[in-house]
Amino acid sequence: MAKRKNNTYKYEKGKTFKISRSGIDSFIKCPRCFYINKVLNIKDIGGPGFSLNSAVDELLKKEFDQYRIIHKPHPITKKVNKNIIPYQHEDLELWRNNFKGVSYHHMETDLIISGAIDDVWLDTDTSQLIVVEYKSTSTSKEISLDDGTEWKEAYKRQIDIYQWLLRKNNFEVSDTSYFVYVNGLKSPDVFNNTLQFETFLLEYTGSDEWVESVVYEMKSLLDKESIPETNQNCETCSYVQSVTEEENNEAN
Numbered sequence: 340m341a342k343r344k345n346n347t348y349k350y351e352k353g354k355t356f357k358i359s360r361s362g363i364d365s366f367i368k369c370p371r372c373f374y375i376n377k378v379l380n381i382k383d384i385g386g387p388g389f390s391l392n393s394a395v396d397e398l399l400k401k402e403f404d405q406y407r408i409i410h411k412p413h414p415i416t417k418k419v420n421k422n423i424i425p426y427q428h429e430d431l432e433l434w435r436n437n438f439k440g441v442s443y444h445h446m447e448t449d450l451i452i453s454g455a456i457d458d459v460w461l462d463t464d465t466s467q468l469i470v471v472e473y474k475s476t477s478t479s480k481e482i483s484l485d486d487g488t489e490w491k492e493a494y495k496r497q498i499d500i501y502q503w504l505l506r507k508n509n510f511e512v513s514d515t516s517y518f519v520y521v522n523g524l525k526s527p528d529v530f531n532n533t534l535q536f537e538t539f540l541l542e543y544t545g546s547d548e549w550v551e552s553v554v555y556e557m558k559s560l561l562d563k564e565s566i567p568e569t570n571q572n573c574e575t576c577s578y579v580q581s582v583t584e585e586e587n588n589e590a591n
Contacts, residue, residue: 347380348561355444358557360454360500363550364493366557369573374560383575395475395521395536396457400435403458415519416460418540426461426468434459443507448558456501460517467513470501470545475536477523482539484518494518495543503547516543 348356358377365383366373375381406413407425416423428434434441440455458471472494476482484491498516505512518541523534560567569576 346377348377350562353449355449355451356561357442357451357453359440360452360497363452363500363553363557364496366553366560367496369570369576370560371567371570372573372575373557374563374567377561379566392475396473399473399519399521400458415538415540419517419542422463423460423469424463426459428459431459441501441504441508443504445554448554450554450558452500452504452554454497454500454504458519459505462513465511465513467511468505469513470498470505470516471519472498472516473519473521475521475523477525479525482520482522482541484541484543495545498543499545499547500550502545503550506547514544514546516545517541518543 346357356377362373362377365376372383376383403413403425407427410424410427412422412424433439434456435458437455440453442451442453444451456470457473460469460471461467462469474494480486484495502512502514502516518539520539520541521536522539523536527535569579571577
């Protein structure tokens with residue numbers, strides 16, 4: 340078995356254990372893979388990094404920060420009938436940091452839940468905070484949050500968790516959030532060292548009511564001494580099961 344590291348769960352009364360927003364999503368997708376990762380310290384297969392998406396995120400942050408400094412609304416927010424400006428807070432850069440983010444110590448489970456937020460806006464009429472996520476893609480299809488794809492549902496869960504975290508840190512948070520969604524255009528005739536985008540502002544009304552119960556469910560699973568059963572809906576589980584069965588067939 341792999342040597343235990345600080346990010347490997349082992350029950351000790353009074354000892355905290357940190358789980359990120361992506362960890363919660365891993366649990367929802369497949370409790371078995373979540374358990375293997377957190378308790379047995381066997382890392383996820385993972386996937387390639389999306390450097391262009393990260394670059395777009397960084398540029399959007401810089402752009403909205405310019406309006407944050409002058410306390411003015413970004414032009415895109417004029418598409419909605421609200422008085423919105425980028426929110427200023429001394430911990431904003433901490434909230435955005437992928438290795439820190441907004442965090443909350445859930446005392447009943449001793450789990451520290453954290454998540455890195457792309458941006459926070461302020462509704463100046465209600466004084467409520469608005470969670471904002473930047474997303475980028477390149478498609479000829481309609482830009483929508485409701486196309487039934489699993490990863491779009493994961494985007495929504497992401498917002499719900501951020502709203503929950505901010506509320507647990509005693510902030511007044513709007514149920515309404517926004518995705519700044521940019522679509523890379525393929526229509527230009529030449530590249531000319533320039534990518535052109537069309538930017539959309541998509542509204543999402545979230546609910547964090549499910550988050551607390553999932554935190555308890557994660558804690559219950561982490562404390563078990565046996566690995567959960569294979570999840571037939573999980574690609575990783577199905578792959579491992581298929582390989583194991585093939586190896587057993589060859590051995591026989």
